[in-house]
Amino acid sequence: DTGVSQDPRHKITKRGQNVTFRCDPISEHNRLYWYRQTLGQGPEFLTYFQNEAQLEKSRLLSDRFSAERPKGSFSTLEIQRTEQGDSAMYLCASSSFGAVGGELFFGEGSRLTVL
Amino acid sequence: DAKTTQPPSMDCAEGRAANLPCNHSTISGNEYVYWYRQIHSQGPQYIIHGLKNNETNEMASLIITEDRKSSTLILPHATLRDTAVYYCIVSTGTASKLTFGTGTRLQVTL
Numbered sequence: 135d136t137g138v139s140q141d142p143r144h145k146i147t148k149r150g151q152n153v154t155f156r157c158d159p160i161s162e163h164n165r166l167y168w169y170r171q172t173l174g175q176g177p178e179f180l181t182y183f184q185n186e187a188q189l190e191k192s193r194l195l196s197d198r199f200s201a202e203r204p205k206g207s208f209s210t211l212e213i214q215r216t217e218q219g220d221s222a223m224y225l226c227a228s229s230s231f232g233a234v235g236g237e238l239f240f241g242e243g244s245r246l247t248v249l
Numbered sequence: 250d251a252k253t254t255q256p257p258s259m260d261c262a263e264g265r266a267a268n269l270p271c272n273h274s275t276i277s278g279n280e281y282v283y284w285y286r287q288i289h290s291q292g293p294q295y296i297i298h299g300l301k302n303n304e305t306n307e308m309a310s311l312i313i314t315e316d317r318k319s320s321t322l323i324l325p326h327a328t329l330r331d332t333a334v335y336y337c338i339v340s341t342g343t344a345s346k347l348t349f350g351t352g353t354r355l356q357v358t359l
Contacts, residue, residue, distance in 0.1 A: 138292075167346060169349075174351070175351060176334075176336060176349030176350050176351050176352055177293060177349045178349070179346040179347075179348065182346055190346065225292050225293075227292070227293075237283070237295040237298065238285075238293075238295065238347060239295070240292030240293045240294070241292050242291055242292050243291075243292050
């Protein structure tokens with residue numbers, strides 16, 4: 135399967151713990167995006183990378199959140215000192231900058247539950 | 250990016266055409282109309298996009314009005330597997346991100 139893959143698919147943690155999600159984009163895609171989705175809402179943009187450079191961060195991305203894409207390939211999203219309000223689906227997407235249309239290809243998401 | 254307005258929910262009988270409307274009255278000349286859908290517990294899936302002309306692919310057709318202030322996504326023969334939330338998004342295409350609203354929940358019934 136050559137689509138966007140995310141790991142883990144489900145994570146249950148206790149409040150105050152740190153969690154890390156990984157995203158492997160489609161190999162030839164140079165842009166990678168993180169979104170968050172809560173129940174009944176559309177995905178909300180968090181941040182995106184072009185190659186290894188983080189080009190934009192949403193105000194939703196508090197100091198407890200950090201995202202990296204060290205070699206311009208896979209990316210990690212870490213949440214420190216989790217809170218119950220962090221419970222959501224975290225979606226990763228990739229795209230090829232410059233491609234006509236520029237559509238995003240999404241992974242299946244990582245669902246976080248903070249107890 | 251321009252804002253879009255969609256009805257919160259629609260029903261469609263299986264085998265019939267599903268016509269999903271979207272208003273984007275503040276769209277700019279260089280902005281595309283994108284449609285994505287999200288089936289329960291999955292990531293969003295790209296369907297189609299267009300700038301001015303009507304577009305058709307294997308999944309759907311996109312009809313954009315001449316003034317580009319609204320559009321309609323048409324699923325010609327809806328099946329139960331088309332039950333999903335459909336998002337209409339306006340973007341320049343080379344923009345850094347897509348801004349999702351709450352979409353239209355399409356329920357296809359027997």
